[in-house]
Amino acid sequence: MNQQRLILAGGTGFLGQALLRHFQALGWEVVVLTRNPQTGRAVKEIQWDAQNLGDWAQELDGAAAVVNLTGRSVDCRYTEANRQLILDSRVNSTRVIGQAIAQCAKPPLVWLNSSSATIYRHTLGPAWDESGTDFTPTAAVQDEFSLKVIHAWEKTLNEAVTPRTRKIALRTTLVLGHGRNSVFPVLSRLARFGLGGRMGSGEQFVSWLHEVDFCRAIEWVIQHEELTGPVNFAAPNPLSNSEMMRLFREAVGTPFGLPATEWMLEIGAFFLRTETELILKSRRVVPGKLLRSNFTFRFPTMREAIADLRTKK
Numbered sequence: 001m002n003q004q005r006l007i008l009a010g011g012t013g014f015l016g017q018a019l020l021r022h023f024q025a026l027g028w029e030v031v032v033l034t035r036n037p038q039t040g041r042a043v044k045e046i047q048w049d050a051q052n053l054g055d056w057a058q059e060l061d062g063a064a065a066v067v068n069l070t071g072r073s074v075d076c077r078y079t080e081a082n083r084q085l086i087l088d089s090r091v092n093s094t095r096v097i098g099q100a101i102a103q104c105a106k107p108p109l110v111w112l113n114s115s116s117a118t119i120y121r122h123t124l125g126p127a128w129d130e131s132g133t134d135f136t137p138t139a140a141v142q143d144e145f146s147l148k149v150i151h152a153w154e155k156t157l158n159e160a161v162t163p164r165t166r167k168i169a170l171r172t173t174l175v176l177g178h179g180r181n182s183v184f185p186v187l188s189r190l191a192r193f194g195l196g197g198r199m200g201s202g203e204q205f206v207s208w209l210h211e212v213d214f215c216r217a218i219e220w221v222i223q224h225e226e227l228t229g230p231v232n233f234a235a236p237n238p239l240s241n242s243e244m245m246r247l248f249r250e251a252v253g254t255p256f257g258l259p260a261t262e263w264m265l266e267i268g269a270f271f272l273r274t275e276t277e278l279i280l281k282s283r284r285v286v287p288g289k290l291l292r293s294n295f296t297f298r299f300p301t302m303r304e305a306i307a308d309l310r311t312k313k
Contacts, residue, residue: 094113116146146277179211
């Protein structure tokens with residue numbers, strides 16, 4: 001089995017491109033599964049529709065690892081059509097990857113499948129690690145649909161019959177970087193133009209992770225066979241929305257930031273075609289399994305993460 005070959009489904013987005021660069025720098029062969037393969041790139045791209053078995057499934061045979069990041073962006077209004085696309089894109093891609101692994105003569109050693117740390121209950125209290133089992137929705141932040149999607153997503157992963165392949169659910173938090181769809185440039189601009197005040201009450205917690213540590217943690221999980229099941233991809237120091245915005249203002253040298261009340265966020269979300277849940281839900285999540293396995297974070301605090309990313313703008 002080729003121990004240096006990674007299959008990356010959904011590899012053309014922000015996190016996929018970060019992983020591509022990371023593993024290519026390590027000398028791995030990376031194969032990207034995408035709906036729209038391009039020629040002339042320094043990576044092998046294979047066409048798939050993220051729903052049906054096809055020739056792409058042969059790529060998994062003999063690979064060391066599969067990472068599935070496929071999923072329609074949740075940064076949209078939750079219309080019925082968008083809700084169905086969000087759910088189907090996650091469940092169908094997970095199901096068909098499980099089918100492809102099941103038919104491999106030499107299946108991948110590990111399958112890392114996207115999930116979300118949003119699965120944990122909205123809380124202003126103690127942080128959730130992977131031992132947390134309270135996944136009930138909170139009406140005030142309107143997260144019932146999100147939880148429905150994540151439960152279906154992880155259920156599909158858990159039900160896949162892949163006895164020779166270790167399975168990981170990537171309960172990922174907000175990842176900070178400069179790639180397309182990252183929130184870091186957006187928050188930096190808001191702070192620079194005096195709009196970087198607290199959002200809503202500002203008390204809600206934000207769990208986050210630097211893109212470098214995201215890639216390093218993926219590599220770590222691949223290498224450590226004792227890690228299995230759900231793994232929280234989060235830095236060890238979540239912070240309040242108010243504190244996060246203060247750090248952004250400090251970084252860009254803006255002494256003040258206009259706050260945004262909940263009704264302002266509702267209006268803004270409508271015109272930006274997104275949902276306020278992404279801002280108002282309190283996600284206080286910590287990386288229990290990563291810390292217990294002795295993973296060390298290069299950027300354990302948001303202050304350090306912001307400072308690093310600003311040097312690379």
